[in-house]
Amino acid sequence: MRGIFENKIVFVTGSTRGIGLYIAKKFSLNGAKVFLNGRDQKFFKSAIEFIPDAQIIKGDLTNPATLKKVTDELKERVKNIDILVCNLGSGSSVKPGDENNDEWKRMFELNFFSAVNIIDLLKSELIKRSGSILCISSICGNKVIDGAPLTYSCSKAALNAYVKCSANLFGEKGIRINAIAPGNILFEGSSWDKKIKQNKKLTDNILKNKVPLSRFGNPEEIADLACFLSSPKAAFVTGSIWDIDGGQSF
Numbered sequence: 001m002r003g004i005f006e007n008k009i010v011f012v013t014g015s016t017r018g019i020g021l022y023i024a025k026k027f028s029l030n031g032a033k034v035f036l037n038g039r040d041q042k043f044f045k046s047a048i049e050f051i052p053d054a055q056i057i058k059g060d061l062t063n064p065a066t067l068k069k070v071t072d073e074l075k076e077r078v079k080n081i082d083i084l085v086c087n088l089g090s091g092s093s094v095k096p097g098d099e100n101n102d103e104w105k106r107m108f109e110l111n112f113f114s115a116v117n118i119i120d121l122l123k124s125e126l127i128k129r130s131g132s133i134l135c136i137s138s139i140c141g142n143k144v145i146d147g148a149p150l151t152y153s154c155s156k157a158a159l160n161a162y163v164k165c166s167a168n169l170f171g172e173k174g175i176r177i178n179a180i181a182p183g184n185i186l187f188e189g190s191s192w193d194k195k196i197k198q199n200k201k202l203t204d205n206i207l208k209n210k211v212p213l214s215r216f217g218n219p220e221e222i223a224d225l226a227c228f229l230s231s232p233k234a235a236f237v238t239g240s241i242w243d244i245d246g247g248q249s250f
Contacts, residue, residue: 004231006031009078013061013118014088016043019136019185022219023085023226025051030227032083035074037061061088061118062109071121081125083230086115087136089156091191093149103151111155116162123175130174132230135163136222137179137241139249156181160241167239176238178229183245186216212247 005027012024016038028034028051036047039060048054055077059070074081089111094103115135126133140148141156163179170177184207186192196203207214225244228234243249 003031008032008082009080010083011035011074011081012085012087013037016047019219019222020087021047021050022223024054026223026227028053061114067117080129081122081131082129083132084122084126085134088114091152093151096150099151107151108155112158115159126175127173133175133177134226134230135159135179137181139181139183139243139245142181143249164239171238178237179241180222180225181241181243182217182222183248184216185219185222187219192216210248215246217244217246
């Protein structure tokens with residue numbers, strides 16, 4: 001697929017580290033002009049070293065005022081936007097049963113509204129280019145995963161429903177929208193990286209008993225699927241949620 005995104009403009013939210021950064025890197029390697037987004041300055045230097053041709057637009061997308069500034073800056077830098085990847089999100093929350101109103105709001109802002117709101121602000125730009133929207137969800141939004149925070153699972157389930165329910169509306173405007181639902185993805189600094197350091201035997205048992213392929217996924221595999229779903233090779237794909245979890249959610 002090398003060069004398939006030549007001259008395409010790609011904006012990846014929450015992308016100065018983790019899965020979002022690897023997705024942006026894959027787009028860049030395939031010719032795209034990539035814009036990163038993050039709110040923590042300490043990750044900016046390493047992100048640009050990882051993707052030298054990328055540009056960063058700083059801002060917290062859960063803050064409506066900052067979100068508007070981010071999208072306005074993006075529109076000032078480029079004429080059109082071809083691909084929007086809504087990657088911002090977090091699974092770090094309270095244990096099941098410990099939820100409160102503030103935590104429900106926080107998790108929905110991170111995992112649902114951060115995507116819905118930026119899509120709303122950029123959809124007119126995407127319509128001009130018959131663009132593609134990709135949301136990074138989680139298998140927790142599709143299946144009950146033991147121990148997963150309820151706040152996270154419900155917010156990702158809402159995101160999955162949004163993708164499915166909005167596909168018809170966006171399709172009428174020439175836009176495709178899909179989602180990827182990753183399972184256990186391992187990379188430096190990830191939650192699983194921390195868990196391995198705390199108790200490797202426990203994580204090995206989880207893989208053996210819960211994941212048919214008995215291993216973690218890696219962010220490059222998520223990035224490969226992200227590029228496929230955003231490319232002309234997937235031109236007839238919309239409204240779909242793609243599990244990539246080694247068989248865990250079967």
